[in-house]
Amino acid sequence: MNMFSKIVIPIFIVFVIFYGFKKKVNIYDAFLEGAKEGLMISFNIFPSIIAMVFAINIFLDSNFVNAVLGVFTPVLNLINIPLEIMPMALLRPISGTATLAIMNDIFIKYGPDSYVGRLASVLQGCTDTTIYVLALYFSSIGVKRIRYSLSVGLFADLVGITVAFLITMLFF
Amino acid sequence: MVSYIWLFLIIIGIGYSFLTGNLDVINDSILTNGNDALDLMLSILPIIVLWTGIMKIAEVSGLLQKFAKLVEPILSRLFPSVPKDNPALGFIASNIAANMMGLGSAATPFGLKAMSELQKINDKKDTASVAMITFLVLNTAGVTIVPTTVLALRIAHGSANPSEIILPGVIATFCSSIGGLLLDYFIRRRNKQ
Numbered sequence: 001m002n003m004f005s006k007i008v009i010p011i012f013i014v015f016v017i018f019y020g021f022k023k024k025v026n027i028y029d030a031f032l033e034g035a036k037e038g039l040m041i042s043f044n045i046f047p048s049i050i051a052m053v054f055a056i057n058i059f060l061d062s063n064f065v066n067a068v069l070g071v072f073t074p075v076l077n078l079i080n081i082p083l084e085i086m087p088m089a090l091l092r093p094i095s096g097t098a099t100l101a102i103m104n105d106i107f108i109k110y111g112p113d114s115y116v117g118r119l120a121s122v123l124q125g126c127t128d129t130t131i132y133v134l135a136l137y138f139s140s141i142g143v144k145r146i147r148y149s150l151s152v153g154l155f156a157d158l159v160g161i162t163v164a165f166l167i168t169m170l171f172f
Numbered sequence: 173m174v175s176y177i178w179l180f181l182i183i184i185g186i187g188y189s190f191l192t193g194n195l196d197v198i199n200d201s202i203l204t205n206g207n208d209a210l211d212l213m214l215s216i217l218p219i220i221v222l223w224t225g226i227m228k229i230a231e232v233s234g235l236l237q238k239f240a241k242l243v244e245p246i247l248s249r250l251f252p253s254v255p256k257d258n259p260a261l262g263f264i265a266s267n268i269a270a271n272m273m274g275l276g277s278a279a280t281p282f283g284l285k286a287m288s289e290l291q292k293i294n295d296k297k298d299t300a301s302v303a304m305i306t307f308l309v310l311n312t313a314g315v316t317i318v319p320t321t322v323l324a325l326r327i328a329h330g331s332a333n334p335s336e337i338i339l340p341g342v343i344a345t346f347c348s349s350i351g352g353l354l355l356d357y358f359i360r361r362r363n364k365q
Contacts, residue, residue, distance in 0.1 A: 009318065009335055016226055020233035027229050034228020038221035046213055053209035054202075055178050058185035061201040062194065093312075094177055104212045104325060112331035121337040125322045126344035128271075128314030137308060138300065140284050141291040145299040149308055152356050156313040160348025167340040 048097045056101040060087070080169060082116040084109075088123055093130040093157045100124065119168045127160040215328030216321045223320045227275050236273075240265035250310075250353070251303050253293075260289035264307055271311070274318035283311060302360055309356050313349035317342055 020027045059065075069086055076083055088102045103120040110116050130153035138146055189198040230236045244265045248256050251264075263286035270279035286307060294301040319341055326334035 006333065006335060008338060009323075012318070013226055016230045016233075016235060019235050020229040023233040025229060025233045030229045030232045031225040033225075034231075035221045035225035037228070038224030039217075041224065042213070042217045042220050049213055050206065050209045051178065053212060054205045055181040055185070057201050057205050057208060058189075058198060059181040060185075061197050062185040062189040063192070063197075064184055064188040067188070067192075091177070098177065098181075100321060100325075101212065103322070104208070107325060107329040112326040112329045112334070117326075117329075117331075118337055118340075121319075121322050121326060122340050122344055125316055125319030125337065125341035126314070127348050128312050128316075130312040133312045134308060136280075137283060137287050137311070138304075141287050143291070143298060143300050143304070145296075147300050147305065148359050149300055149305040152305065152309050152352055152359065153312040155355050156309055156348045156352025159351030160313065160344050163347040164340070164344040167343050171340045 045097070049101070052095065052097040053101045053104070056098055056105065060102070060105055079165075081165060082119070084116050085119050085123070088120055089161050092123060092127060092161060093154055094132075096124075096129040096132070115168070115172060118172050119165070122164045122168050123161060126164045127157050130154055130157055212325070216324040219320050219324035219327070223274065223318075227270075227273055230273070236266065236269055240269045243268060250306055253301070253303050254290070255293075258289065258293065260286050260293075260303075263289060264310075268310060268315060272315055272317045274316055274320040279311075283307075306353070306356050306360075309352040310349060313345065313352045315345050315349055 017027055020030065065083065065087055069083060072086075073083055076086070084106055088099050088106075091098045091102070103124050106116055106120045112118070112121065130150070134146060134149060134153060138144075138149075186198060189195055227236070240262065244261055247261050247265055247268075248254070251261065254260055263282050267279045267282035267286055270282060287304065290301060290304050290307065291297065294304070317338070319338070322337065322341075323334050326337070
């Protein structure tokens with residue numbers, strides 16, 4: 001299992017580069033072109049990262065989570081869910097940048113290899129921001145009545161988040 | 173929507189600190205916030221750039237398209253209302269393929285094209301069609317095999333095995349998609365009756 005997770009990315013990279021080489025693609029130029037696009041993407045998301053880190057840090061530093069959500073600690077302990085992860089699970093369908101900021105905070109405080117750090121990693125990777133995707137895609141074609149799409153999307157998130165909790169417990 | 177969340181986080185944070193007499197902490201937080209954001213940016217930027225570079229090779233060499241062709245037969249079963257030769261299926265396949273490889277931003281243009289193709293065969297233009305909803309369920313469940321930003325942050329914070337979360341993540345995202353598709357299927361069936 002451990003071996004698999006370590007080898008999957010290097011093999012994938014070698015495969016992609018070698019395939020491109022065999023198809024007579026100018027692999028180096030293609031890489032540079034893609035990297036340039038990646039740089040643009042990074043610059044474009046920087047303002048939202050500043051905005052979200054700002055808000056999330058104020059929110060987390062105020063200790064509101066511990067004080068108010070703290071009343072749920074006994075219940076959460078019972079099912080082995082750390083309190084620190086709750087804001088992340090709640091915000092996951094709404095803002096990917098907000099949960100990225102929370103994950104960063106968790107990594108700083110507890111480290112990426114702690115239980116809560118691993119849980120945060122799985123949560124962040126397991127689903128996309130439903131509300132953002134729906135808003136973007138439907139508004140692009142002028143659809144106003146979105147019918148049952150939001151409830152199904154949120155249900156998929158709920159399943160993903162629940163499985164993320166269970167699977168992290170099982171794996172680590 | 174995000175505006176409300178942003179406002180909520182800031183108001184609650186500052187309001188609660190004020191009530192509990194913790195304003196020193198908040199002042200510190202506000203002044204050091206920018207550095208945290210910059211650190212976060214610097215830790216994910218190199219991987220995003222590297223990964224989009226690698227994946228450009230996959231795109232130019234036709235590997236991404238080949239992969240998309242592979243999932244197309246499964247897709248035509250998920251979208252019975254879309255004719256088999258409709259270009260929407262190709263765009264949906266490319267969108268999912270790009271999402272799987274952790275290229276969220278490269279996936280978006282394919283997704284938008286898929287939506288406009290689906291809109292062409294939609295009877296009521298202001299209302300979401302069944303096929304659109306199925307596509308968005310697949311999309312928001314976000315089938316991701318390589319979560320680039322998560323990996324980047326884990327590396328930046330010195331994880332002993334950054335990629336150990338890949339397999340559990342794949343299982344979770346897979347269950348999420350299946351769950352969403354099942355509910356979507358049952359709603360479609362109920363609506364037909």
